[in-house]
Amino acid sequence: MTVEETPPTLDEVAASFRDARGDGADEDWARSAAVRFVLDDVRGPLARQALAGLVPVVRESGEPARELFGDAAAWATERQAAWRAEGVPASGPDVPTTVPELVHDLFFGAAVTAVVLMVVRLLTEGWDLDLNLALVLLPLLMSLGILGVRIVWHAAMRRFPRAGAVGVAAVVLVVYSVLVAGVFAVTSPVSFGQRSGLWMLAAAAVYGLVASVVGRRWPAPDPTPPPDAVGSDEAWQRALRAALRGRGDVPEARVRAVVDEAVRHAADAGRSLQQEFGSPASYAARFAPDAAVAGRRSAWWWTATALAPVALFATYVVADGWHWQGAFVGLGLWFALCVAMAAAAWRRSVAGARSSGP
Incomplete structure (x- = not known):
């Protein structure tokens, strides 16, 4: 199935699994895989193309998707690992x-x-x-x-x-x-x-x-960005830093370590960085995300956002004194949403730190 034939939404891709054999279980499998892609921030066009490419296999074999490809979430995770090995930027900003x-x-x-x-x-x-x-x-x-x-x-x-x-x-x-x-x-x-x-x-x-x-x-x-060829080693290093920082899941110390290691390796090989590693975007894609960093940054974002309704609440109290106001309902809902999102992000950060620990 070509890129042009790929359905424009993940929902339509999942529906095409049901049409392949007339079995709703195949659609459920595709939706589970799609959820894993979405949770891992895989670029939409790439996720749709990867799933749509399985539809002819299901149709021609007549076998259930689960028997052909195994657990949906595990398949999606393995697909992402393969993209990293190939240097394909799977997780978009x-x-x-x-x-x-x-x-x-x-x-x-x-x-x-x-x-x-x-x-x-x-x-x-x-x-x-x-x-x-x-x-x-x-x-x-x-x-x-x-x-x-x-x-x-x-x-x-x-x-x-x-x-x-x-x-x-x-x-x-x-x-x-x-x-x-x-x-x-x-x-x-x-x-x-x-x-x-x-x-x-x-x-x-x-x-x-x-x-x-x-x-x-x-x-x-x-879904496949063109390779970003870079002229000089200095420009290549800048592009690699930008690609790693832009992912939002790599700490600054690791960015510096990755760049320094690439420079040393290319110098030992007597080749330019472009010749040794290819495009900066492809090289950056080979590094697995740091779940703890991504969760922590999201947690700090929601924690800071929670300060906004608190500040507005203080403004109301200072201006009119303490008494019940209807606006407090909206501020309370806003604050509760931010706290819930921040708590979920902190949990993801802790879980990511534990899974990547020794």
Whole structure:
């Protein structure tokens, strides 16, 4: 099955397993493998192509997928190990890297945010609210802000150690907040009158529809990136540092050790780094992820995010004194979500440290 024939979503790939033999168990197997790929941040096009390539085998053999390929999660893990051995960058960054991905993630995030905002507003202000253009655009602006910070963070991590990346992301967040304030000042006067909060569902439906159309109709990029040939050894080293840092699962000390070892090995062989190891991206892909580092960085991110509702709560108390306010419901939900995500990330970090320990 060629890349062009690969279904555009993992859901459709899984459905093609059921069509191959008419057995829903094959679809369940494919969905289990897809979940493992998603949890391990495998690039979507690569995951879809790997699974879709198994469909003709299932169809021609007439055997269940589980008997042919074994446990689904184990197969997905082995497939990733094979990609590492081949130098194939399997785990993409956790940010959109193409325009179709960016547009899809932007509107999907806006749809989810619109539903959350509707629930919060209904809990804090009742069924009716003053619906204006600013409120309708708020989910899209929030989604853009979250995506923008993540993209800037990823780009900064490729160029700087963590402290520098934090500084760059913080500056971008402040600038964007000022721009959002300006947009609100312009759009808030455009009022649609007193409406039911359920009207926010209409905004969510529009955002979700755009995300669905983009996800299905915009062609997916080639799952195999072109090799990034580099001219000089210095440029090769910079590209390797960027590739390792951009993964988000390699500590800075290990980045330096990998680069230094590659330089020594190439010098001993009397060859350039490009000649000895190939492209920096392929060489970086050969190193297994550090689950403890990835979990720890995610945990710190959610821990820091949990400070935002705490700061807003303190602002309400300082401004109006201590008394119950409906806004506390939304802040409590926000804080609880951040705490839950941070706790899950800390658990992953501890589990990763134990599994990689002596």
